[in-house]
Structures are given as structure tokens and as C-alpha cells.
Amino acid sequence: MSQPLFNPFTDLIFDDHFCFLTGDLTNDSISVFPEWLMNHFKFGDEHIEMLDKSKVYTYADLRLPCSARVKKAFETLDFEIQKAYKKGYVGMASLDQELLFQWTGRIVYGLLYYEMIYERDRLLAKGENFKLSVTLRQRFGYFHLMLQSLIEPISFVGKKPWSIVVFPLKYSKDIFSYRDDTVNLMFQFGVNGFGFIVCLQDNGVLAERHKELLDKIKGHVLHPIQFEELYAKFHYSDYILQYKPEYNIESNEQGIEIAINSEGKEPVFGFWDNDIYAQLLANYWQVYGIEKEDILQFQKPVYSFLENPYSKDFIDPESINFPF
Template sequence: MSLQLFNPFKDLIFDEQFCFLTGDLTTEKISVFPDWLMDHFKFGGDRIEMMDKAKSYHYEDLKLPCSPRVKKAFEQLDEKIQEAYQKGFEGMASLDENLLFLWTGRIVYGHLYYEMRYERDRLLRQRENFNLSSSLRERFGNFHLMMQSIIEPVSFIGKKPWSIAVFPLKYSADIFSYRNDAINLLFQFGVNGFGFIACLQDNGIIGEKQKDILDKMKGHVLHPVQFEELYARFHYSDYLLQYRSEYKIENNDQGITMEAIPILQVANRPTFGFWDEDIFAQLLSNYWSVYGIQREDIIKFQKPPLSYLENPYSKDFIDPESIDLPF
């Protein structure tokens, strides 16, 4: 007998009386952003915008309905992450990637959940039906299934279905850097001491593409401008990825296993599309705007694109201590 688990993307169920993870009726809730994190950096009263910029919420008001056992599981996970966080980079780097995936996934999924509810309610007011493409239903349904591994016998075999990179990072003590792309399931997190980047459903492909620069970084404490450039590389690589992640899912009375299916390339269709430096420079300038760096500073006539990660001629990693920018 196979294990029957709740999939909200099958019937598009995002009502607050149903646990977001199990579908059980509930009155319990858990914050999308861990309370200890909001308390530490005092951002609970700040606002976060939905994708269309027409709606925003206070971070502290974003809450997911959850059953008591789901709430307990995430509270226990929060305790483990907070303990590791207090130990800085060494603590975070020692964590099992599955824990980082679940902790990161709860935040990204929480944002996705609110995007779904907001779009559904907006369309209902216009007397239109809320729907998702089959490809998005499958992607988000698989992501939800991965998240259920926190309470259910869902396991991953073979290559991990994500890319997660953790590294030392130098920030001013009171700065907290965070971004997520709920639709593409990307996450960026940085504080003084460490940062990490997660592609939550790429089957490790983007991590492999960026392996060269990740290897060069080892032993260095990144400057924030390098952190932003690294995330831009992950983000643009995700945009260029020409194949969707697929899985072999086996379900029996012992539980569910998920195995990443290797990409079978079609002729004349590489794994990633063409890397356009002009487009990348525009993306990167969005992340570097805090430093006053514009697209025109990144791309200059007859000069290689500006990079704070690699010397454009030797391809050597740039020593973070040599970067004369604030952190």
C-alpha cells in the first residue's frame, strides 16, 4: 500500500484552516520567518512585497497554518539552526544539508504560499478562475513533497535535488542580507560570519556549473560585493537552465524515495543557454546598486566585464581584503 500525502497544488488548496504541509484541519500557525531571526535583526515590522508590487505584508504577519506535529518539527529545526548560527560559519557548515534545505525551504515556501493566496484572491475579486500550468503544479508539488520529509518517510537517493553553498562572509554586525525567488525556488542569506546560497530544485546542476569559483573561494572570507556577484551567477545560471528537474518517485508502504533523473541532452540544446554578458551585467547592477555600481561600470568598451570574484585576465580569485568597498 502506497503512502498518501497531501499535495496542495493538485486542487490548489491554500486556505488558512488547512495545515500547509499535511492538509489537516488546524488553528495553529508558525511564522514564515523564524521568530528568533526577526527578533535578532529587528525586521519583523518591515514590509515585504509580493511579486506584482501591489501588495505587501509585514514580515511578522506572514504565518503558515500548521498541525501541531508540523509546528513541533519546525520549532525543533529552528533550535538546531539557531544553535549552529551562534557558532558562525563553522556551525552552519557542519549542518546536514537536509536541515539547511528544510529551514530555507520553509521560508521560500511560505513566500510562495502567500503569492498563491494573493493571486487566487485577486482573481476571485475579478470573478476569474485561479489556475497554474501543469509544469508549475509539478515543480511546486515536488518541492512540497521534499518539504514533507521533515515529518514523513520521504527520502532522497543519489544526487541531492538542490545546490547549497555555505561560506565565510564579512558583514557589519548589524546587517542581515536576504533574498528569495519563490517561483524559481532560489534563496540567499548573509550575515556577519557566514552566507549561503540555495537553489532548492536544480538537482545540483547549478552548483556543478559554479564549482570552479566555489573551489577558488575556499579559505577566503568573502566581501559582501563578492557575495552579491556569486548569487547573481547562481541566479542567471538558473535563468539559462534549459531543462527542468525531473525525479523518479517510488511510493510504497515503507515510504517515498525521490531520485534525480540525469539530464538527457537533445542535439543542439546544451544544458545551459548562451551566457550574455550584457544581460548578466544588468542583473548584477541590480545587486550592486548599493555600491553605486551601474551597468555601464560593469560593461565597458574593449574591456572585460567587471568582476570582484575573478581577475578577468588570470582568472585568479580576488583577495577580499584587497577590495576597497564598505561592508
Template sequence: MSLTLFNPFEDLIFDEHFCFLSGKLTTETMSVFPGWLMDHFKFGEEKIEMMDKTKSYTYSDLELPCSLEVKEAFEELDLKIQAAYKGGFEGMASLDEELIFQWTGRIVYGLLYYEMVYERDRLLKKGEDFQLSAVLKERFGNFHLMLQSLIEPVSFVGKKPWSISIFQLKYSSDIFSYRDDTVNLMFSMGVNGFGIIACLQDNGVIGEKQKDILDKIKSHTLHPIQFEELYARFHYSDYIYQYKAEYKIENQDDGIKIEALPAKVIGSKPLFGFWDENIFAQLLANYWQVYGIEREDILKFQKPPLSFLENPYSKDFINPESIDLPF
């Protein structure tokens, strides 16, 4: 008998009375961001904006309805991540990628949940129906199914559905850097000792595209400005990726098995569209604004684009210690 699991994107069910992951009736809640992380970096009372910039919450106000089973499962996962976190880069790098997927996925999905609720309520006030495209329903539904691997017999075989990179990173001990893209299911976090970049449903394609630079940074401790540039490369690569992620999902007696399928290039359409340096420079300038670097500083007439990761002429990796900027 096949396994039937809750999919909130089928009927767009985002209700405070139903567990966000299992769909069971509940009165319990859990935070989107782990409590220990908010306490450690003291950002619980800081504001986070929704995508359209008209609505914001404090991080500590972001809570998800959940069953007791789901709450306990995430608390157990949190203990594993927290223990690894204390070990710095080595501790995090030693973790099974599936655990990192579930942990980062909890945060990204939690923010996606709030985006869904906000958009539904906004349209309701205007007397309009809340709808999602078939493409987004499928993407988000698959992501939700994968997250249920924490509580259900859902397993991953063969090629994994994500690209997850962990690397050494030099930050002041009190700085917590976080970015996400809920529509494209992306996550980045930088703290003292390590950084994480995760594309949670790219089937490894973005990681493969950035393999050359990822190989170059091994054994190096990145400067924060390099971390921001690396995430910008991942983010823009995802933006110009021209194929949707496909999966082989087998629902068997012993559970659901998910295998990421390799992208099949159709005709002359490449995996990635044209890399536009103008668009990338604007994206990068958004990430580098804390350093006072503008788009015009990145793109200068008759000069290659500014990079802190690679020498634009030799393509050699730039030694982080040679970067004279604060961290």
C-alpha cells in the same frame, strides 16, 4: 500499501483552515521567517513586497496555517539551526544539508504560499479562475513533497535535488541580507560570519556549473559585494538552464524515496542557454546598487565585464581584503 500525502497544487488548496504542509484541519499558525531570526536582526516590522510589487507585508505578519505536529517539528528544526548559527560558519557548515534544505525551504515555500493566495484573491476579484501551468504544478508539488520529509517518511537517495553552498562572509554584525526567487525556488542569506546560497530544486546542476568559482573561494572570507555577485551567477545560471528537474519517486511500504535524475541532453540543445552579458550586467547592477554601481559601470566599451570575484584576464580569485568598499 503506498503512502498518500497532501499536495496543495493538485487542486490549488491554500486555505487558512488547512495546514500548509500536512493538509490537516487546524487553527494553529507559524511564522514564515523564524522568530529568533527576526528578533535578532530586528526586521520583523520591515516590509517585504510580493513579486508584482503592488502588495507588501511586514515580515512578522507572514504566518502559515499549520498543524500542531508541523509547528513542533519546525520549532525543533529551528533549535538545531539556531545552535549551529551561534557557531558561525563552522557551525552552519557542519549541518546535514537536508536540515538546511528544510529550513530554507520553509521560508521560500512560505513566501510562495503568500504569492499563491495573493494571485488567487486578485483573480477572484476580477471574476477569473486561478490556474497554474502543468510545469509549475509539477515543480511546486515536488518541492512540497520534499519539504514533507520533516514530518513524513520521505527520504532522499543518491543524487540530491538541491545545490547548497555555505561560505565565510564578512558583514557588519547588525546586517541581514536576504534574497529569494519563489518561482525558481532559490534562497540566499548573508549575515555576519557566513552566507548561504541554495537552489532548492536544481538537482545540483547549478552548483556543478559554478564549481570552479566555489573551489576558488574556499578558505576565503568573502566581501559582501562578492557574495552578491556569486548569487547573481547562481540566479542567472538558473534562468538560462534549459531542462526541467526530473525525479525518480518510489512510493513503497516503508515510505517515499526521491532520487534526483541527471539531466539528459537532447540532441544539440545544451544544458544552459547563451550567457548574455547585457542581461547579466543588468541583474548584477540590481544587486550592486547599494554600492552605486550601475550597468554602465559593469559593461564598458572594449573592456571585460567588471567582476569582484575573478580577475577578468587571469581568472585568479580576487582577494577580498583588496576590495576597498564598505561591508
């Protein structure tokens, strides 16, 4: 390609007049959360807090400036996701993972965009400059480049830069649940019929780490308490992952090719601290009245609804009595 693509993390450009994806001048915008999703579950007027809890928006308030072609591309993507959504688990599981990456990436990037704006404005009000570490600039810059695959001839060669797992899931009708971690680029989504976990830039490492458990889950319709536990395992694994994804990026006449740099250091996981993990899991299980002290008891294995702690057999979701 003749010119490098827009990277807002080079000069930290987050402005209402520049398209978030291309950098083009614009007066148009698109919602961070797809409008069909907000309308279906009626959460547009509900409140969402920024990371430090001091800034509150409604979901409908969150909008990304975008050019006409970016808006059209996301509207087309939303249509494809909505079609799959109506078919439940079968429809979502049959989607090309790149589409799920782009769709969830738009939400996670949108939330990250607002975190960047909030932090920039907070620091400017104090007379301080807004800065990001080199590591975060690089991580978010790679993520932004990959998200541009929606509108640019960008292809992923070989192993994909993400982990995406989709499961049948039993929730009460019209319940919608999601969690995100914008710094670590993770997303969890659950409704009646299916749920999925997306790690947007782990190079597939987390799915590989939990492959044995994921294989046990196949063929089962998860109870929500199991789905929350699975995300806790992914989330904590990401927390202790000592690994910096690196990529080989090449431009040619056809576009840009992104391949994982396999010559870098192999993924290494730090010490798994059951005390920290139990606290994280308790945060997810609090709706069931399960506390950290219930999960981690003296001289007992960590409480689990996914595997029998002694035999490691998968626990039948139908045997779980908690409501869904």
C-alpha cells in the same frame, strides 16, 4: 505508504484552515520567517512586497497554517539552526544540507504561499479562475513533497535535488541580508560570519556549473560585494538553464524514496547575455553605487570582484576597499 501525501498544487488548496504541509484541519500557525531570526535582527515590523508590488505585508504578518506536529517539527528545526548559527560559519557549514533545505524551504514556500493567495484573490475579484501551468504545478508539487521530509519518512537517494553552498562572509555586525526567487525556488542569506546560497530544485546543476569558481573561493572570507556577485552568477545561470528536473519516486514499507531521474535530458544552458547579466548584477551592487555601465564597458571584460578578468585568479577579499 498506504496513502499519497498532501499536494496543495493538485487542487490549488491554500486556506487558513488547512495545514500548509499536511492538509490537516487546523487553527494554529507558524511564522514564515523564524521568530528567533526576526527578534534577533528586529525586522518583524518592516514591510515586504509581493512580486507585483501592489500588496504589502510586514514580515511578522506572514504566517502559515499548520498542524501541531508540523509546528513542533519546525520549532525543533529552528532550534538546531539557531544552535549552528551561534557558532557562525563553522556551525552552519557542519549542518546536514537536508536541514538547510528544510529551513530555507519553509521560508521560500511561505512566500510562495502568499503569492498564490494574492493571485487567487486578485483573479476571483475579477470573476476569473485561478490557474497554474502544468510546469509550475509539477515543480512546486515536487518541492512541497521534498519539504515534507521534515515530518515524513522521505529519503533522497544518490545525488541531492538541490545546490547548497556555504561560505565565511564579512558583514558589519547585526546586518542581515536575504534575497529570494519564489518562482525559481532560490534563496540567498548573509550575516556577519557566514552566507549561503540555496537552489532548492536544480538537482545540483548550478553548483556543478560554478565548481571551478567555488573551488577558488574555498579558504577565503568573502567580502559582501563578492557574495552578491556569486549569487548573481547562480541566479542568471538558473535563468538560462534549459532543464526540467525529473524524479523517480518510489513508496515502500520504509517510506518514500526520491531519486533524480538520470535518464532524462542532460542540463543545457542557453546563451549567456552579458548585457542582461550586467543589469542583474547592477541591481545587487546598487548599494555600492555601481551601475550597469560600470560593469559592462565597450571592449572590456565584465567587471568582477571575484576573478581577475584576464588571469582568472581569485581576487583577495582583503584587497577590496568597499565597506562591508
